[in-house]
Amino acid sequence: MVYLTISTGVGGGVVLDGRLYRGSSGNGGELGHVTVDWDGRACRGCGRRGCLEAYVSGTSIAERAREAIRADGNSSLASLADPTAADVAAAAEAGDALAHSVWSETVNALACGLTSIVNLFEPELVVIGGGVARTGEQLLGPVRKRVREDAMKPAGEAADIVASALGDRVGVVGAAAIVHERAAAFSA
Numbered sequence: 001m002v003y004l005t006i007s008t009g010v011g012g013g014v015v016l017d018g019r020l021y022r023g024s025s026g027n028g029g030e031l032g033h034v035t036v037d038w039d040g041r042a043c044r045g046c047g048r049r050g051c052l053e054a055y056v057s058g059t060s061i062a063e064r065a066r067e068a069i070r071a072d073g074n075s076s077l078a079s080l081a082d083p084t085a086a087d088v089a090a091a092a093e094a095g096d097a098l099a100h101s102v103w104s105e106t107v108n109a110l111a112c113g114l115t116s117i118v119n120l121f122e123p124e125l126v127v128i129g130g131g132v133a134r135t136g137e138q139l140l141g142p143v144r145k146r147v148r149e150d151a152m153k154p155a156g157e158a159a160d161i162v163a164s165a166l167g168d169r170v171g172v173v174g175a176a177a178i179v180h181e182r183a184a185a186f187s188a
């Protein structure tokens with residue numbers, strides 16, 4: 001399975017054959033830095049361009065909305081001092097054209113990055129968590145459809161893309177699971 005947290009940044013985790021994949025130094029599974037546009041927006045997390053994180057993080061959604069408002073002030077978001085990703089999602093849902101365009105770009109970037117990830121691992125399950133995932137099917141519905149269409153045949157059909165059921169407890173439950181796993185290995 002693959003986990004993606006979409007929050008102020010984008011983090012990830014990969015469970016391969018029942019075990020968390022750590023990589024050679026413990027940082028394996030940095031899925032937020034999969035490239036979706038090699039000449040794209042600067043990524044604050046790693047300094048490269050066009051990472052998934054540079055488009056779909058809550059920070060980037062808000063930033064892209066501010067840029068669009070500066071270029072074309074015609075949006076319900078223009079009346080807000082500091083529109084957040086949640087404001088963009090709500091305005092897009094309410095039919096605001098500028099917010100809809102920012103949201104569509106978010107959906108496209110996430111579908112693009114996830115398609116590469118799904119092709120790479122052919123996971124059974126893709127779980128999406130983090131604050132931006134609270135928009136639920138507004139995000140996951142179109143992303144699920146695109147990944148199913150765009151991914152290689154068996155991979156796209158096998159991957160179930162769902163919202164995290166653990167909500168904000170996901171980090172502490174994960175930490176507890178690691179302690180449990182290490183304690184079990186130690187006592188074995």
Ligand SMILES: [Zn+2]
Binds near residue numbers: 032043044046
């Ligand atoms: Zn990056």
